[in-house]
Amino acid sequence: MLFEFRLPDIGEGIAEGEVVRWLVKEGDAVQEDQPIVEIMTDKATVEIPSPRTGKVAKRMFSEGQICPVGKVLIAIEVAEAAAAAAPAAAVTASPAAATEARAPSNNGVSTRDAGVLATPATRKLARDSGIDIREVTGTGPAGRVTSDDVRAHAGSPAPAASTTAAGDGDTRIPFRGVRRKIAERMVQSKHTAAHFTYVEEIDCTDLVALRERANAKLAAQASPNVTKLSFLPFIVKATAAALVKFPQLNATLDDAAGEIIQRGHRHIGLATATDVGLIVPVVRDADRLSIVEIAAEIERLAGLTREGKASREELTGSTFTITSLGALGGLMATPIINHPEIAILGVHKISKRPAVRGDSIVIRDLMNLSISVDHRVVDGYDAARFVAEIKAALEAPASLYPEAA
Secondary structure (H helix, E strand, C coil): CEEEEECCCCCCCCCEEEEEEECCCCCCEECCCCEEEEEECCCCEEEEECCCCEEEEEECCCCCCEEECCCEEEEEECCHHHCCCCCCCCCEECHHHHHCCCCCHHHCCCHHHCCCCECHHHHHHHHHCCCCHHHCCCCCHHHCECHHHHHHHHCCCCCCCCCCCCCCCCCCCCCCHHHHHHHHHHHHHHHHCCEEEEEEEEECHHHHHHHHHHHHHHHHCCCCCCCCCCCHHHHHHHHHHHHHHCHHHCEEEECCCCEEEECCCCCEEEEEEECCEEECCEECCHHHCCHHHHHHHHHHHHHHHHCCCCCCCCCCCCCEEEEECHHHCCCCCCCCCCCCECEEEEECCCEEEEEEECCEEEEEEEEEEEEEEECCCCCHHHHHHHHHHHHHHHHCHHHCCHHHC
């Protein structure tokens, strides 16, 4: 007997999900509660378990396609006695939950619009354009409302479509899942925030020396929580302290309410490279933690994120983001703001370079910091003062870690 399993309601305000990866093939035998598919929503990526024991008859959606809640996701051949109505399937966060690209809370789908077939990005475009998506005529498959449909309804021309012909030796990689979610977030940020970038040079000579002393002390301890410090904990601590003095950088803009919201906590997101893309785990209340505590939390979060085991709570809620490539950090970048935040700090490599001190040219350990800021909320002067505060702390690092001074 054929049992049709419909995509369940997997979260408040979720009307659809993208099929990221099938874990079973047609013809495969499946057990009840066996994970069968990974579904990505605007909130997270989750594994959907099989509601019945049987054999996969047909997968109704391909990888990369959008399945609305309530539509048949998969058909399973089951014994007749097992074909009674299935209870609501339990949905568990999978290791792929680390692929969550930090969807803003206002990206959910209202109950009013739940019957409209459209992607989360299209819904967001309609909301930002002041358009009731229910009034838009969909031209996509099965009447799906596309971004072009929304623009046409608003009287704006659709962007010209572009295609690239494949050549010998080319490899086509599906643009879906995490990569597409990151792309949507980046485009949303660039189209929303008025970016400007400010760059400052930091003399890290004293910081390099202090870190060496700190690591020597940690190595001498019997069972330290952290065996070795990188430079990142010092930068996180200095940044969090600066956010206390400059709360306008620790904020978001609520366009709908016409309000700037200054956040009450300093939760620092750390852009982390993984095999599936850029993920942002969060060090919470970083201004209240010591250097060693920050280092331990960074180490813990980085491990979970790269293994794909970070929880939704560990990947959401940042109020300010730091992006760093460590030794590969280059000299300067113009990072894209992590929406809905209003600023992001880029950390670049520390290297020995000539510097003028007094009337002499000396060799110093120098590093550049670049900050991208939303000019709608923060003026250039305030951004410069904020970075100057971080610079002062890093150039006199004893205040950050007096134990190694």
